[in-house]
Amino acid sequence: MNTVFESKEEFIELYESSVMSLSGKPFEDTSDIDRFDALVKLIASKSRAIQTETEERVKETGQKRVYYFSIEFLIGRLLDNYLLNLGIRDLVKDGLAELGCDLDALEEYEPDPALGNGGLGRLAACFLDSMAHEGIAGYGNGMRYRYGLFKQEIVNGAQHETTDEWLSHGYPWEVRRPDKAVRIGFGGRVEQYERDGRMCFRTVDTEDVLAVPYDIPVVGYGGKTVNKLRVWSAEPVEEVFDLEAFNRGDYADADRHRAEAEAISAILYPNDAGEHGRLLRLKQEYLFVSAGISSVLDTFRSEHGSNWQLLPEYVAIHTNDTHPAMCGPELMRVLIDEEGLEWDEAWDITTRTISYTNHTILPEALEKWPISTFSKLLPRLYQVIDEISRRYRDSFDRSAHDWQDRLRATAILWDGEVRMANLSVICSHSVNGVAKLHTDILERETLKDFYTLTPQKFNNKTNGISHRRFLAEANPAYAKLISDAIGTGWLDNADELAKLAEFENDPAFLEQVGAAKHANKVRLANYVKRECGLDIDPNSIFDVQVKRFHAYKRQLLNIFKVMDIYNRRLTDPNFRVAPTTFIFSGKAASSYAFAKETIRLINSVADVINNDSRVNNVMKVCFIPNFRVSNAQLIYPAAEISEQISTAGMEASGTSNMKLMMNGAITLGTMDGANIEIVNLAGRENEKIFGLTAPEVDELRASGMHFAWDMYNADPERLGRVIDELTDNTFAALSGDFGSIHNELMSGNDHDFVMKDFNSYVQAWEELTASYSDHVAWNKMALHNTASSGWFSSDRTIREYRDEIWGA
Ligand code: NBG
Secondary structure (H helix, E strand, O other), rough: OOOOOOHHHHHHHHHHHHHHHHOOHHHOOOOHHHHHHHHHHHHHHHHHHHHHHHHHHHHOOOOOOOEEEEEOOOOOOOHHHHHHEEEEOHHHHHHHHHHHOHHHHHOOOOOOOOOOOOOOHHHHHHHHHHHHHHHOOOEEEEEEEOOOEEEEEEEEEEOOOOOOOOOOOOOOOOOOOOOEEEEEEEEEEEEEEEOOOOEEEEEEEEHHHEEEEEEEEEEEEOOOOEEEEEEEEEOOOOOOOHHHHHHHOHHHHOOOHHHHHHHHHOOOOOOOOOOOHHHHHHHHHHHHHHHHHHHHHHHHHHHOOOHHOOOOOHEEEEEEEEOOOOHHHHHHHHHHHHHOOOOOHHHHHHHHEEEEOOOOOOHHHOEEEEHHHHHHHHHHHHHHHHHHHHHOOOOOHOOOOOOOOHHHOOOEEEEEEEEEEHHHHHHHOOOEEEEHHHHHHHHHHHHHHHHHOOOHHHEEEEOOOOHHHHHHHHHHHHHHHHHHOOOOHHHHHHHHHHHHHHHHHOOOHHHHHHHHHHHHHHHHHHHHHHHOOOOOOOOEEEEEOOOOOOHHHHHHHHHHHHHHHHHHHHHHHOOOOOEEEEEOOOOOOOOHHHHHHHHHHHHHHHHHHOOOOOOOEEEEEEEEOOOOOHHHOOOOOOOEEEEEEOOEEEEOOOOOOHHHHHHOEEEEEOOOOHHHHHHHHOOOOOOOOOOHHHHHHHHHHHOOOOHHHHHHOOOOOOOOHHOOOOOOOHHHHHHHOHHHHHHHHHHHOOOOHHHHHHHHHHHHHHHHHHHHHHHHHHHHHHHHHOOOOOHHHHHOHHHHHOHHHHHH
């Protein structure tokens, strides 16, 4: 472990002087914000010192550098994490206490940057943590949005979006690097010219913006490696302030130039809002790709000169989903137009450098851009894509009888559109899915023609999570129990969690497992009381579904279950219910009406149940607003049931399933995504599985024998009643009925098999909760889940990427 501070005394001295010099005030007069700021600045500067050492080591040893390009990085708060990773959490806490400051209280001042939507962005952040832990020279490359994803408030049950101003007090971790800014050109026209007897291309008359990087340190556990995350902000190239307009009183107009440039990095787009055709999104994608590639190549050049053949040996560029798909053509453009390489050589270098992860099979999320928009905004890049596409078509073996179908499925340019997923596959040497089932579906269905053509490109990398953030840091009570039992080696090597299996039959230990869980439930109950004013009972079962709202994730199925239990409890006094708190949290894309209505339904059901004294001794429904990394860290440790109930085949992997499992929750889920691997590791008897499997879903869809109205008619007392209640005013008091959900479900013929899986789901829930009263058996299952969860550490995932994709 690196010694960041020689002693507590040294820390106190450095910290005091840091607080005073930053604030210009005597220590006693400084506010908590001053103190927080100074603490971060101190830790950041210590981290940068290690970063310099890391950098020297990388240079000396010629280590391969990995660049992870992602349009989202959901990093969460960093202070606590970095103190843990540097091994100085206790020292700093004690030192602060001597100065009369409380570390936990200071940590509350840290903004939680919402630079991502959900799993995809959080995965990127976990990967940064694991790359640094594994000693990989791994760097994030992304966007610095002025506003995070919106802030969610609940008004009359409905989601309201307001801006998330995470930068309003500044962000003490980042360092602005204007010296590394890159000029990005949009529009203009392509011109041919001759250089050394060779025909070359350049783009002229472009409208330029400046991409300015901000660097955030990434501190690896063990304190030996500090990498960085570089995020780009768009700014005007030069200050063009229209004084005339200003003097006329047109203030907005006077600064229009700046506003237009800055708009590119102003907002983070929701990932499921059907964003095609939004010019700004395309500009964002090009900006962080082009600026990122330029900075990657600058670093390479400074170390290896223009030996571009060596690029794939020293550099790996990983593209996280299709948003950075322009990496391929952009690298080609630079190598050819600026470095003078021939096409074939540039192509060989490019494809050996780039790799691609697919994160979804949802067709609406596989990005496509109209050729007209694309070619106008990026004329030279479009030419390069056109040439890649032409060569790809020409490479086709036309003797095969089905070559035309195959081409149609895999073409880059088709039907007036640029298809980014196909572009990504063609420009990469490796294509991976994020869980076994997902990769199987890619190979068999979504990308099957590519798989037939180049099976060697395809591989699986089941997702992982940072066990340090989501277990050690989020769940100190449990983490302490674990470390007391098996030592702290698990922080470094999550496989050591398996040692907990020894304690599965130790009643005293199991009791402590239960006590830690209880403490976490009390902590969450306090948070819920503060945030929502709702009392929830820590002795009830905490049944948790927290994730983005989407039809396929089936929050609707969950709330149908709650409605059904409520109905049965009212009609049948003998119906026994294990006291349960149903906890939901998550955001819906602002344009996704169905998802937003589902949130309103949950809150409306909550309003009725929580105020009905006939039932609220056994059930409460709780929607926690504004789901984000920081409150997720309170929710996962308190959960006992992990709801992972997507329609089988739809959830690529899921990662909250892993976080919850690691924290000892039992998965109530379908055989989907990584749930399947959870079941394989922990044993089916330690989870609760229900519902259609992916092949059954396919079969039923294909058969055409699935009828929503038949199911409705067949079960008037339960399912039928729940569906009636969408429109019969039962839950309308808060803000009206739910006709659109009713319509979506019945006219859409139960597209996501909510009705189909309803019975087996509710039955599974009843069986699972009935077993809760045997606390010993329950805690044993919980512990078994934690003991089986080490494989889901993102350290393991990253080692697989390193060995099988990056060769780093
Ligand atoms: C999401 C999937 C999840 C998966 C994460 C991380 C997108 C496009 N995909 O199932 O829906 O866990 O990616 O891989 O956000």
